[in-house]
Amino acid sequence: xxxxxxxxxxxxxxxxxxxxxxxxxxxxxLGQFDDPAALVAAAEQAHQAGYRRLDAYSPxxxxxxxxxxxxxxxxxxxxxxxxxxxxxxxxxxxxxxANAASSSPIFPGYAFIISGKPFWSIPANIPVTFEVIxxxxxxxxxxxxxxLNRLPRLANPLHRIARFRRASNDRFFLVIDQDDPHFDxxxxxxxxxxxxxxGVEPVLQDLTDNQLPSxxxxxxxxLGLFLLLPPVLIYRAHYATNGQPRLHVIPxxxxxxxxxxxxxxxxxxxxxxxxYFFVDERVMREPLLGTVARGELRNDSEYFLGIKxxxxxxxxxxxxxxxxxxxxxxxxxxxxxxxxxxxQETAGNQEPAANQEPAANQAGAAAAGQxxxxxxxxxxTEFPSRLTIDEAxxxxxxxxxxxxxxACHGYAGDxxxxxxxxxxxxxxxxxxxxxxxxxxxxxxxxxxxDPAVTVQPIGRIFDTISHGRGTMGPYxxxxxxxxxxxxxxxxxxxxxxxxxxxxxxxxxxxxxxPPNGQGG
Amino acid sequence: xxxxxxxxxxxxxxxxxxxxQRMIPVAFSVGLVGLGAAAxxxxxxxxxxxxxxxxxxxxxxxxxxxxxxxxxxxxxxxHLTRAGWSVTVxxxxxxxxxxxxPMLLLALPLVIPVLLGWSGLYPWNAADWTARxxxxxxxxxxxxxxxYLDNAFFSVRTLIYFAIWSGMAWFFYRNSLRQDQTGDPSLxxxxxxxxxxxxxxxxxxxVFASFDWEMSLEPMWFSTMFPVYFFAGCVLGGVxxxxxxxxxxxxxxxxxxxxxxxxxxxxxxxIFAFIVFWGxxxxxxxxxxxxxxxxxxxxxFGYRFDNTGYRWLSVILLFGHxxxxxxxxxxxxxxRNRRFMLGAALYMLTMHWLDHFWIVMPQYGFDxxxxxxxxxxxxxxxxxxxxxxxxxxxxxxxxxDRPLVPLKDPRMSEALNYTNL
Numbered sequence: 026x027x028x029x030x031x032x033x034x035x036x037x038x039x040x041x042x043x044x045x046x047x048x049x050x051x052x053x054x055l056g057q058f059d060d061p062a063a064l065v066a067a068a069e070q071a072h073q074a075g076y077r078r079l080d081a082y083s084p085x086x087x088x089x090x091x092x093x094x095x096x097x098x099x100x101x102x103x104x105x106x107x108x109x110x111x112x113x114x115x116x117x118x119x120x121x122x123a124n125a126a127s128s129s130p131i132f133p134g135y136a137f138i139i140s141g142k143p144f145w146s147i148p149a150n151i152p153v154t155f156e157v158i159x160x161x162x163x164x165x166x167x168x169x170x171x172x173l174n175r176l177p178r179l180a181n182p183l184h185r186i187a188r189f190r191r192a193s194n195d196r197f198f199l200v201i202d203q204d205d206p207h208f209d210x211x212x213x214x215x216x217x218x219x220x221x222x223x224g225v226e227p228v229l230q231d232l233t234d235n236q237l238p239s240x241x242x243x244x245x246x247x248l249g250l251f252l253l254l255p256p257v258l259i260y261r262a263h264y265a266t267n268g269q270p271r272l273h274v275i276p277x278x279x280x281x282x283x284x285x286x287x288x289x290x291x292x293x294x295x296x297x298x299x300x301y302f303f304v305d306e307r308v309m310r311e312p313l314l315g316t317v318a319r320g321e322l323r324n325d326s327e328y329f330l331g332i333k334x335x336x337x338x339x340x341x342x343x344x345x346x347x348x349x350x351x352x353x354x355x356x357x358x359x360x361x362x363x364x365x366x367x368x369q370e371t372a373g374n375q376e377p378a379a380n381q382e383p384a385a386n387q388a389g390a391a392a393a394g395q396x397x398x399x400x401x402x403x404x405x406t407e408f409p410s411r412l413t414i415d416e417a418x419x420x421x422x423x424x425x426x427x428x429x430x431x432a433c434h435g436y437a438g439d440x441x442x443x444x445x446x447x448x449x450x451x452x453x454x455x456x457x458x459x460x461x462x463x464x465x466x467x468x469x470x471x472x473x474x475d476p477a478v479t480v481q482p483i484g485r486i487f488d489t490i491s492h493g494r495g496t497m498g499p500y501x502x503x504x505x506x507x508x509x510x511x512x513x514x515x516x517x518x519x520x521x522x523x524x525x526x527x528x529x530x531x532x533x534x535x536x537x538x539p540p541n542g543q544g545g
Numbered sequence: 546x547x548x549x550x551x552x553x554x555x556x557x558x559x560x561x562x563x564x565x566q567r568m569i570p571v572a573f574s575v576g577l578v579g580l581g582a583a584a585x586x587x588x589x590x591x592x593x594x595x596x597x598x599x600x601x602x603x604x605x606x607x608x609x610x611x612x613x614x615x616x617x618x619x620x621x622x623x624h625l626t627r628a629g630w631s632v633t634v635x636x637x638x639x640x641x642x643x644x645x646x647p648m649l650l651l652a653l654p655l656v657i658p659v660l661l662g663w664s665g666l667y668p669w670n671a672a673d674w675t676a677r678x679x680x681x682x683x684x685x686x687x688x689x690x691x692x693y694l695d696n697a698f699f700s701v702r703t704l705i706y707f708a709i710w711s712g713m714a715w716f717f718y719r720n721s722l723r724q725d726q727t728g729d730p731s732l733x734x735x736x737x738x739x740x741x742x743x744x745x746x747x748x749x750x751x752v753f754a755s756f757d758w759e760m761s762l763e764p765m766w767f768s769t770m771f772p773v774y775f776f777a778g779c780v781l782g783g784v785x786x787x788x789x790x791x792x793x794x795x796x797x798x799x800x801x802x803x804x805x806x807x808x809x810x811x812x813x814x815x816i817f818a819f820i821v822f823w824g825x826x827x828x829x830x831x832x833x834x835x836x837x838x839x840x841x842x843x844x845x846f847g848y849r850f851d852n853t854g855y856r857w858l859s860v861i862l863l864f865g866h867x868x869x870x871x872x873x874x875x876x877x878x879x880x881r882n883r884r885f886m887l888g889a890a891l892y893m894l895t896m897h898w899l900d901h902f903w904i905v906m907p908q909y910g911f912d913x914x915x916x917x918x919x920x921x922x923x924x925x926x927x928x929x930x931x932x933x934x935x936x937x938x939x940x941x942x943x944x945x946d947r948p949l950v951p952l953k954d955p956r957m958s959e960a961l962n963y964t965n966l
Contacts, residue, residue, distance in 0.1 A: 062549075148836075
């Protein structure tokens, strides 16, 4: 039930330019007031008179206007609470997903150990969760407010009224919608005047020109094109070559006055004079004596050395931070370059380099000339209790063996790996062509089925893998402890397959093919 | 419904009147009997002796001092911000702030033994106190902290704090009372002018008071966040007590017209704000220490989270001091419900007391490595009853038959006509 006739659509786009007054629709009636108290009083009276579709406009918030207009409390707070709660859970989920989800399909790999904290620890997540709550609540408030107010509006008929411009300065307005069931134009206007309005006029919506102006459409297209610029520039930068040096917007962040952890260097941070961070010119401190990194306490000699009851203090102090002790890890071979007394003290029962090994090693030991033969350590004969001997460990051992050992020892452990085969060929050809064995440094690789090996206790095998033996290099650095034990397990299994059989020395030129059964 | 109220006092009863005179002897008797009973209980019946009593005493002293200081902060900040809404409840806070003056008497039993060299309460008062922390600390800590943790210096500092706070409370109360008679708006401007520098002085003294009274119970530990934590509790306690007293006064038929529902809602908002602030600060303090993971800092929290009963107190504070009141004080309708807010004020004061319990009591029986089991808090509760009696006595004594709302404050109209949007 509109009070003006609604013109047909085609008449609005009539080519005759000038909009006739009839082609407008009345929205409501506007009443002007000169002070906020009058506005509140008028709003109250309008509400009491039965008007329900009305709104007030004021340059500043007027206390009590909500109640006067009969506005119910906004639903916005509940909306914000809901979104804020969602933000809380989203923030927690995000961090759990990034740091602790064991097999995330996308963006995996952020499970970093930081300060020894668990991957997912609530205290560390609280700040981010808090910020996500605040952010989501702020967005919910802002966009919820726009939504509930049906904003943004491209045009408001009120803005075509000259006197309404003072609504942002020093005048107060009450607008009663013509949709209001109580609305009657002349009566409403009279009532507004009676309630103290200093000016009343109808609010008209111009229906002749309700199309989006063409310059706005052009602007929208232009804006869209502008929005395409960044991806285009990124695409171009990705595929083009640029000879210009990089632009340093924030040089202090690009070139930071900082040092690599183990470096030496002057302290540029304080006053850019070559003062040293510490008196020893290092930029970081050495760990305190006796410090053990988390997870690096190696006080279980059976597990880490394969020796029952390690000498006191030898393995305990074998931290990577202390060079003279890390040498223990690389084994007796390294002992030749160390002070023998220190080695004896720290290595304790470690087997000296050359006992029971072929001549080449005897010569090496003789060259060192210092290390006396020591009694065999008390090798373990059972697998350490912290290992679980099962199918999985055996499979792990087979895999590690085939990665690290088969090159020399062969798939079946016969000492016929490809490296050995080729090296022996070279040695033979060397003899044939040059008639000399001077450069023949290669020693036939040991068969793991050699009786001398099969009788070895497993601790000894473990030690050989860890520290090397004879010409065999140490693998303690490459292969983690548990994997070395897995290899030991696999070696014992390999040996068990030949138990009771005669074990001929592997022919040098034969056995090219690894046993298929072991190829896995 | 929107007729502007005149700035005129319309309640029939606006002072404690004769009730104050009746209350004072009762309250002081309860106070002295309570304190005596707590002392007797701990000393003669094997509840931990004089040391236990001194911890319980300190706990309750800090609790009530924090209420006074919170109220003092409230008064100062209202003047600082030229607040109009709070005029009707400001007098209650002024009287609460004034209780800091007689509180000096209650501080003497803490200061004098320290001055005499007793180390039962503050371990730093003993020679060679670092000896109890075998292993993880340097002996030089004692040397460097000795300049600050000195019994004479400690006593002087406490006296300075009380002198400053008493002066502040007296300044605001006296000018407010004077305005009741003259209605001179220049007094408001004067208080506003002094509020800013006084706030700075207040902040400075509160920081060191929190260091002295509560943080130095564990002299090895330090946290620069601790004063903020203490302050958050202060304001929470001060505002909750102001709200509680306002509600109780209205229940007894006093100032019924002046303190409006909107005033109570605003006090509720402040409580809500400082619940959040307390949680924020408490967590900030915890998280930095947790993250850095330095033994000299973490042990303080370590034995509060150990399985000694204090763990449950920590959990109660986490939920009871933050999460539950956060949700309950959010709805507008609940903050405007007087019966609910009465319960909420009492509840938050209980939580605030437990917060001080959490700070103070784990130090009782701490030997440098292990904390004693959570004590059954009988001595502390009896002591609380005693302190409550004295505190009520102080309040009635200061209030006497003086008006409980400012009579001629220039912003009275604003407060009476204030509505929450």
